Amino acid sequence: MTNQQVGDALVALSRWIDEGNADRDREAVTWGRLAKIAEEHGEAIAAFIGATGQNPRKGVTHSMQDVRDELLDVAVTALAAYEHLDAHRGRALIELEKKITTVAARAGATAPPAGK
DSSP states (O other): OOHHHHHHHHHHHHHHHHHHTTTSOHHHHHHHHHHHHHHHHHHHHHHHHHHHTOOTTTOOOOOHHHHHHHHHHHHHHHHHHHHHHTTTOSOHHHHHHHHHHHHHHHHTOOOOOTTO
């Protein structure tokens, strides 16, 4: 998929979520979208606890791949919520790129040369 196709898929996903909640109050839908980010965050934490065996009663119940997958769920959920708040203009990935560049520059981090 191209970056444009990924962005289009993100917009379509966000619209689909909104359409499924069309009968709800607009502010309630937004609260739900933001709360979903917190829910996904909790799932990432639960997966990490499970991957590291921090609950002696349960032992190791997850893998680090599960943790990575949950982190991506957090990212997708947050980016879809961004699209929701931005009237589905397809700018979430563009704005994410700007944000990453800004934060990296502020931190003094530089990207390695291509291919490394």
